[in-house]
Amino acid sequence: MTHFLYISDVFCPWCYGFAPVMHRLAAEHPEWPVRVLCGSLVEEPTTLQTMAAKSPTLRAFFERLAATTGQAVGEPFLRRLEPGEEDAPLFSPEMATVLAAVNKLKPGCALETMEAFQTAFYRDGINVLYPPVQPGVAGVDPDALTHVLHDPAIMAEAERESEEALELLGDFVVYPTLWLVDGEDRLLLSRGYSRYEAVASRL
Numbered sequence: 001m002t003h004f005l006y007i008s009d010v011f012c013p014w015c016y017g018f019a020p021v022m023h024r025l026a027a028e029h030p031e032w033p034v035r036v037l038c039g040s041l042v043e044e045p046t047t048l049q050t051m052a053a054k055s056p057t058l059r060a061f062f063e064r065l066a067a068t069t070g071q072a073v074g075e076p077f078l079r080r081l082e083p084g085e086e087d088a089p090l091f092s093p094e095m096a097t098v099l100a101a102v103n104k105l106k107p108g109c110a111l112e113t114m115e116a117f118q119t120a121f122y123r124d125g126i127n128v129l130y131p132p133v134q135p136g137v138a139g140v141d142p143d144a145l146t147h148v149l150h151d152p153a154i155m156a157e158a159e160r161e162s163e164e165a166l167e168l169l170g171d172f173v174v175y176p177t178l179w180l181v182d183g184e185d186r187l188l189l190s191r192g193y194s195r196y197e198a199v200a201s202r203l
Helices: 013-028 048-054 058-069 075-079 092-105 110-122 131-138 142-149 152-169 196-200
Strands: 003-008 034-038 177-182 185-191
Touching (some): 003 013, 003 152, 013 058, 034 092, 034 110, 048 058, 058 075, 092 131, 110 131
8 A cells, every 4th residue: 555654753853843744745645644653863861951061052953943844842842951941851762662552542643643742842842751741642541551551562563663764764864754655666755854845746
């Protein structure tokens, strides 16, 4: 079956910027399901405060991101970059496990779930790795999510999907990456952030 294959990461700012493009493509082509694979942008645990300390121009980067993509980066997120503000952790493998658990509870909603967590993080400044907030962001029952997260198969599934994503990306690990897949054929639509018009022209 022809489908979109989308590799994204909750902690990838350009993926957050690309979300409206991906959302529009999915809405305009309901005949093509969207398969989402989680990337591994943040392979080792870190925090926003750590990143900000290493990159003094980080706030300016996010302001440029918003201007380029039209996706507002919220003041609650930007405040977390300031010294002394409440910190937030980033770790892609842990986030991938959460997404795999939500996808088990809400099959067929992987794109919406990815976008919900990206929005919660970059617009609302929510610590999306804090377990009590995850059910609300995902729109699932808290007890059901806790139960699924304790299933060893979920972590294994998340690891398999992340490995598949890296294998597909090969030597060019760039997020987001989007293909249109038809059988054994893959048409590259975007590697990194692209505007809607550029992606649509390749279809």
